[in-house]
Amino acid sequence: MSYPELKALEGDISTCFRCSLCKMVPLPVFKSREFADICPINSHYMFHSYSASGLGYMALALSEGRIPADKALADIVFSCRTCGYCDMACNFIMESKRNEINMTLRETLVREGLAPDEYKKTVQNIKNTGNPAGLTNIKAGDWAYGLDLKKLPEQKASVLLYAGCLARYDKKAMLSARQMAKLLIYSGVDVGILGDDEKCCGLPAHWAGFKDDFKGMASVNADLFKKAGIETIVTVCGACLGTIKAKYPKYGVKTGIEVLHATELLERLIKSKKLKLRKPLNLKVTYHDPCYLGRQSEPFAEWKGEEKTVFGQMKYTVPPREINYGTKGVFDPPRTILKSIKGLTFNEMYRIREYSHCCGAGGGYAQAYEDMSLKAAKERIKEARHVGADFMITSCSHCKAQFEKANASMKSEAVNVLDIIDLAFQAADIN
Numbered sequence: 001m002s003y004p005e006l007k008a009l010e011g012d013i014s015t016c017f018r019c020s021l022c023k024m025v026p027l028p029v030f031k032s033r034e035f036a037d038i039c040p041i042n043s044h045y046m047f048h049s050y051s052a053s054g055l056g057y058m059a060l061a062l063s064e065g066r067i068p069a070d071k072a073l074a075d076i077v078f079s080c081r082t083c084g085y086c087d088m089a090c091n092f093i094m095e096s097k098r099n100e101i102n103m104t105l106r107e108t109l110v111r112e113g114l115a116p117d118e119y120k121k122t123v124q125n126i127k128n129t130g131n132p133a134g135l136t137n138i139k140a141g142d143w144a145y146g147l148d149l150k151k152l153p154e155q156k157a158s159v160l161l162y163a164g165c166l167a168r169y170d171k172k173a174m175l176s177a178r179q180m181a182k183l184l185i186y187s188g189v190d191v192g193i194l195g196d197d198e199k200c201c202g203l204p205a206h207w208a209g210f211k212d213d214f215k216g217m218a219s220v221n222a223d224l225f226k227k228a229g230i231e232t233i234v235t236v237c238g239a240c241l242g243t244i245k246a247k248y249p250k251y252g253v254k255t256g257i258e259v260l261h262a263t264e265l266l267e268r269l270i271k272s273k274k275l276k277l278r279k280p281l282n283l284k285v286t287y288h289d290p291c292y293l294g295r296q297s298e299p300f301a302e303w304k305g306e307e308k309t310v311f312g313q314m315k316y317t318v319p320p321r322e323i324n325y326g327t328k329g330v331f332d333p334p335r336t337i338l339k340s341i342k343g344l345t346f347n348e349m350y351r352i353r354e355y356s357h358c359c360g361a362g363g364g365y366a367q368a369y370e371d372m373s374l375k376a377a378k379e380r381i382k383e384a385r386h387v388g389a390d391f392m393i394t395s396c397s398h399c400k401a402q403f404e405k406a407n408a409s410m411k412s413e414a415v416n417v418l419d420i421i422d423l424a425f426q427a428a429d430i431n
């Protein structure tokens, strides 16, 4: 069996010299020995195959026909949380394509029919119902009940507030979406929603490795956005932001519309004094950078040129390709908001910004990975506690739900979890 997409990456895979930096925080930003591990699958399974380097060499072995595409391989490949940290670590030392290699291997196994059943079901649910849970009894626009928001495209507005799927069935995510809408109305923003026409951004299909399905979902959404005649899309959830802003163009779907996360628009409103956070909140907080709002939302940079190899292994590009360091993700706006709230004690964790530790929720849900996935969240909660925080603030509905789930078995070590929108809403002191 030949796999042309893996074949094309063989040279890139071979640049890995097994330094294992993709398993830990880079030394220049190392702050704590206890909180230095960073690849969730490697920390849990403790074998090299469960790492970007291991996944890469298994992709090479598969491409060269030395191992079969079978369930044993799939069990390892689909455990990856697609958090993208390994790409940052490896790019720290060379121009690498760890993210692309991980995803291409996963997409190859999907085509071989080897995806976990839960991943297949999630993708089918989106295709059947527009949401990953397959719900038909709750409509996509129910979260906005009674808010009297403009309905696009029948009505016109310059900003589309994109709530995301969790706002449909997670009560806390629903509340964050409602509070964001209220903050925008209060600040005089011309905002509308797609209501029941809103569909999943497609991230669960991307996570699962269903490339063609993801591209189809992205195209349907891009058409909906264009038809809405808006200038800006504002996402409530950080995961939707990274998907629409960075992954759609990477997979060839362009909207031509500005895409912002809620925190970016709130930061603009605070700076222009249209939104005032007047009420002091005496809380000890820390901030968790979600993977898809942070490093994974770095805008996709198109490149055309030639790859050259030196010493039979090291590569360089002509003209130089822009390296994705993840630093252009959304990191500062949430911090600006936190620093604008009087009374807050804000302590950073040790693994932050592009080197943030994944909450474990990404990559797709399967029962087989439940322990590993929750362990990642518990690691992060311990880190939040270690820096003295009583509240873990985040800006992604998936991270928030994952921390709540992990909290359930952490007793006194548990931490309060809040979306940054909820915090801004409290500080704005509106109803």
Ligand code: SF4
Pocket (backbone or CB within 6 Å): 015, 016, 017, 018, 019, 020, 021, 022, 023, 052, 053, 089, 090, 096, 098
């Ligand atoms: S993938 Fe990159 S960071 Fe990881 S072991 Fe290989 S060279 Fe090192």
Ligand code: SF4
Pocket (backbone or CB within 6 Å): 022, 038, 039, 040, 041, 042, 050, 051, 052, 055, 079, 080, 081, 082, 083, 084, 085, 086, 087, 102
């Ligand atoms: S994407 Fe995340 S979970 Fe997957 S190999 Fe890289 S660091 Fe590990």
